[in-house]
Amino acid sequence: MSAVREIEYRDALREAMSEEMRRDxxxxxxxxxxxxxxxxxxxxxxxxxxxxxRRVIDTPxxxxxxxxxxxxxxxxxxxxxxxxxxxxFSLVAADPILNNAPKMLYMSGGQFGCPVVFRGxxxxxGQLGSTHSWCVEGLFSNVPGIKIAIPSNPYDAKxxxxxxxxxxxxxxxxxxxxxxxxxxxxPEEEYLIPFGQAKVIRSGTDCTLASWGRPVHFCMExxxxxxxxxxxxxxxDLRTVRPLDIGTVVRSVKKTGACVVVDQSxxxxxxxxxxxxQVHRHCxxxxxxxxxxxxxxxxxxxxxxxxEQEYLPNARKIAEAVRxxxxxx
Amino acid sequence: xxxxxxxxxxxxxxxxxxxxxxxxxxxxxxxxxxxxDVHAKVYGDAEHLQIPAAAAHVSTEKMLDWFKQMLLIRExxxxxxxxxxxxxxxxxxxxxxxxxxxxxxxxxxxxxxDPIVTAYRDHGHALARGMDPxxxxxxxxxxxxxxxxxxxxxxxxxxxxNNLYGGHGIVGAQTxxxxxxAFGCKYIDEVIEGKANSRVSLCFLxxxxxxxxxxxxxxNLAGLFDIPVIYVVENNGYSMGTAIARGTTMAxxxxxxxxxxxxxxxxxxxxxxxxxxxxxxxxxDKCRATSRPAFVDMRTYRxxxxxxxxPRKYRTKEEEEVFEKHDPIGRLEARLKAAGKLTDESLxxxxxxxxxxxxxxxxxxxxxxxxxxxELYHDVFVEPWGPYTGSSQPQMNGGTANQxxxxxxxxxxxxx
Ligand SMILES: Cc1ncc(C[n+]2csc(CCOP(=O)(O)OP(=O)(O)O)c2C)c(N)n1
Ligand SMILES: [Mg+2]
Numbered sequence: 001m002s003a004v005r006e007i008e009y010r011d012a013l014r015e016a017m018s019e020e021m022r023r024d025x026x027x028x029x030x031x032x033x034x035x036x037x038x039x040x041x042x043x044x045x046x047x048x049x050x051x052x053x054r055r056v057i058d059t060p061x062x063x064x065x066x067x068x069x070x071x072x073x074x075x076x077x078x079x080x081x082x083x084x085x086x087x088x089f090s091l092v093a094a095d096p097i098l099n100n101a102p103k104m105l106y107m108s109g110g111q112f113g114c115p116v117v118f119r120g121x122x123x124x125x126g127q128l129g130s131t132h133s134w135c136v137e138g139l140f141s142n143v144p145g146i147k148i149a150i151p152s153n154p155y156d157a158k159x160x161x162x163x164x165x166x167x168x169x170x171x172x173x174x175x176x177x178x179x180x181x182x183x184x185x186x187p188e189e190e191y192l193i194p195f196g197q198a199k200v201i202r203s204g205t206d207c208t209l210a211s212w213g214r215p216v217h218f219c220m221e222x223x224x225x226x227x228x229x230x231x232x233x234x235x236x237d238l239r240t241v242r243p244l245d246i247g248t249v250v251r252s253v254k255k256t257g258a259c260v261v262v263d264q265s266x267x268x269x270x271x272x273x274x275x276x277x278q279v280h281r282h283c284x285x286x287x288x289x290x291x292x293x294x295x296x297x298x299x300x301x302x303x304x305x306x307x308e309q310e311y312l313p314n315a316r317k318i319a320e321a322v323r324x325x326x327x328x329x
Numbered sequence: 330x331x332x333x334x335x336x337x338x339x340x341x342x343x344x345x346x347x348x349x350x351x352x353x354x355x356x357x358x359x360x361x362x363x364x365x366d367v368h369a370k371v372y373g374d375a376e377h378l379q380i381p382a383a384a385a386h387v388s389t390e391k392m393l394d395w396f397k398q399m400l401l402i403r404e405x406x407x408x409x410x411x412x413x414x415x416x417x418x419x420x421x422x423x424x425x426x427x428x429x430x431x432x433x434x435x436x437x438x439x440x441x442x443d444p445i446v447t448a449y450r451d452h453g454h455a456l457a458r459g460m461d462p463x464x465x466x467x468x469x470x471x472x473x474x475x476x477x478x479x480x481x482x483x484x485x486x487x488x489x490x491n492n493l494y495g496g497h498g499i500v501g502a503q504t505x506x507x508x509x510x511a512f513g514c515k516y517i518d519e520v521i522e523g524k525a526n527s528r529v530s531l532c533f534l535x536x537x538x539x540x541x542x543x544x545x546x547x548x549n550l551a552g553l554f555d556i557p558v559i560y561v562v563e564n565n566g567y568s569m570g571t572a573i574a575r576g577t578t579m580a581x582x583x584x585x586x587x588x589x590x591x592x593x594x595x596x597x598x599x600x601x602x603x604x605x606x607x608x609x610x611x612x613x614d615k616c617r618a619t620s621r622p623a624f625v626d627m628r629t630y631r632x633x634x635x636x637x638x639x640p641r642k643y644r645t646k647e648e649e650e651v652f653e654k655h656d657p658i659g660r661l662e663a664r665l666k667a668a669g670k671l672t673d674e675s676l677x678x679x680x681x682x683x684x685x686x687x688x689x690x691x692x693x694x695x696x697x698x699x700x701x702x703x704e705l706y707h708d709v710f711v712e713p714w715g716p717y718t719g720s721s722q723p724q725m726n727g728g729t730a731n732q733x734x735x736x737x738x739x740x741x742x743x744x745x
Contacts (some may be wrong), residue, residue, distance in 0.1 A: 131502075307704060
């Protein structure tokens with residue numbers, strides 16, 4: 001067994017891409033500032049040097065164009081990885097990523113798949129305001145034909161991204177600028193993490209906390225707080241929302257009888273509401289209370305610090321929801 | 330369809346402009362200097378405009394006013410950078426240093442009633458348009474006194490009273506809006522009020538925005554529908570770390586893009602405020618009279634990084650120095666001094682004035698309260714509905730159900 005190292009989330013992403021590019025020449029990376037600038041967030045640092053300009057490609061600010069180009073290339077049998085500097089900018093590419101990629105296989109009767117990975121920063125950064133703070137899983141998880149991964153730590157980020165690149169279907173890979181510098185244990189040896197497998201990252205008996213991406217960390221904080229009050233929380237990191245491993249959540253709720261879903265996207269028609277709905281269905285007789293949800297406030301993202309903090313899910317709000325769900329208010 | 334793509338003014342080959350060596354001259358310049366190599370590297374080897382003769386007729390008062398506006402913008406931006414370091418400003422913040430002549434000259438060339446819309450590098454346009462520096466700074470401080478109550482931030486400056494229709498954060502987003510503003514003006518005048526169109530709209534964009542699909546659709550619409558909008562490309566040679574020629578075809582002759590849409594294209598030296606004014610005045614007058622769009626390749630340079638976190642490794646110090654030598658403020662200063670209209674004393678007084686204004690903006694913003702929590706739920710709808718009826722979480726504005734905690738957590742109490 002080799003030594004376990006700690007690396008940053010951004011390094012985990014780069015390792016996943018580089019390893020897959022080494023093993024498969026069909027894989028290439030394109031996006032704004034990914035090559036010569038080493039990536040706006042330095043995720044692709046050094047990749048131009050290793051793979052050259054034919055495989056690590058700087059694009060103009062033309063999201064619709066290069067997203068569509070990647071889809072065409074994927075139909076041709078290549079395996080593009082497209083970096084959106086932010087998922088907020090993917091909205092100008094809505095047609096290719098939502099109308100082409102997810103439907104190509106279906107509407108061609110199985111003839112043309114789209115093995116393309118779109119990846120980039122998702123969610124509020126820090127006072128980036130209304131246009132730059134999108135949690136696109138709220139929108140995009142509604143669309144059949146896309147797989148969506150939202151890893152919360154370096155280990156998952158690497159394993160899931162390798163799976164995404166190696167797969168044969170379109171994947172939306174949602175990272176968070178706020179987590180790129182987070183360190184975590186990532187083994188030297190190769191591993192892949194299958195989609196649709198949630199992970200119980202803290203076990204408990206009184207309330208199930210289900211989340212994905214950055215808010216998982218807020219859940220862990222809240223669970224710690226709750227422990228002090230004698231409320232034992234089980235925290236589940238879903239890791240992918242499409243496919244959704246509802247089984248792991250259901251098994252937990254059957255044990256705890258209470259559930260709080262934490263989702264940074266808006267509440268209306270969200271992955272959070274989907275999880276809650278499924279838990280209600282499968283755990284109807286096990287729940288002592290309805291499934292509580294913590295989301296961003298149902299307004300555009302504000303700029304001012306105090307408003308943004310109140311807008312976003314946080315440990316305090318999660319704790320409040322846990323207390324309510326477990327009748328400990 | 331007939332179209333013309335041409336330059337309004339005679340062209341010379343040396344962008345560095347005669348005005349530098351001879352501030353009042355309007356004639357043909359000397360052949361390119363060593364500086365033009367750097368310039369060519371940034372912009373391609375385009376032919377460049379020079380100040381038209383009209384510039385000579387600008388009054389001293391006007392020039393002094395523009396000079397002061399540019400000083401104000403620069404001082405303001407320097408304080409922004411400082412405030413960003415001090416963490417009073419958050420998020421993305423893009424300063425306008427180096428490009429002052431563009432906003433100042435362009436706003437001077439149109440009337441106050443003419444709408445303006447721009448991208449996220451928007452503080453200069455806001456100030457040139459007349460926004461109170463206090464409101465601009467307080468917006469970035471996230472305070473209630475900001476032009477958008479602290480809800481928009483640096484990238485989203487709006488000012489209805491001054492006909493500023495926003496800074497817009499998504500690259501290219503403002504370009505169809507610009508067409509829409511002009512369309513709206515024309516519609517109001519011609520369809521509703523039954524008179525000739527009286528307004529032109531200025532839509533600023535970065536060179537990087539040329540590569541957004543939205544821009545091309547907007548240009549086609551503007552050309553097709555005779556929309557009096559002027560697209561001013563603030564061509565500072567870079568979009569983030571990408572030099573224009575690495576991201577844009579025909580970088581050396583952007584006006585060819587306008588030609589494709591049947592829109593007149595012009596190249597203007599954006600480092601000279603008097604030239605910007607004179608060129609833009611002619612262009613705007615023509616747009617107003619003909620109710621047609623125009624496209625301007627406005628050659629400029631941003632001295633600082635793209636945003637606060639850009640070490641500018643993609644370009645050389647030497648290149649920056651070349652442009653700083655052609656500083657729009659320095660050039661006008663030299664010109665005014667040569668003409669005896671500015672002395673060291675009057676300059677000092679002006680600088681002090683500007684410093685005081687900006688210092689006051691900072692102090693005022695520091696003292697402006699943070700937005701009350703109720704602001705989180707205000708301005709979502711003009712006509713909000715309510716009170717909360719209980720089937721789902723979302724509910725905006727008004728009524729008693731507006732406690733912040735109730736908006737975000739689906740608690741039992743919320744249902745009662
Ligand atoms: C659609 C979209 N893609 C990417 C970005 C990120 N981004 C912000 S500014 C910028 C560069 C724009 O350069 P340019 O248009 O030349 O304007 P400048 O910054 O030079 O003023 C990029 C890539 C964005 N805001 N919107
Ligand atoms: Mg630019």
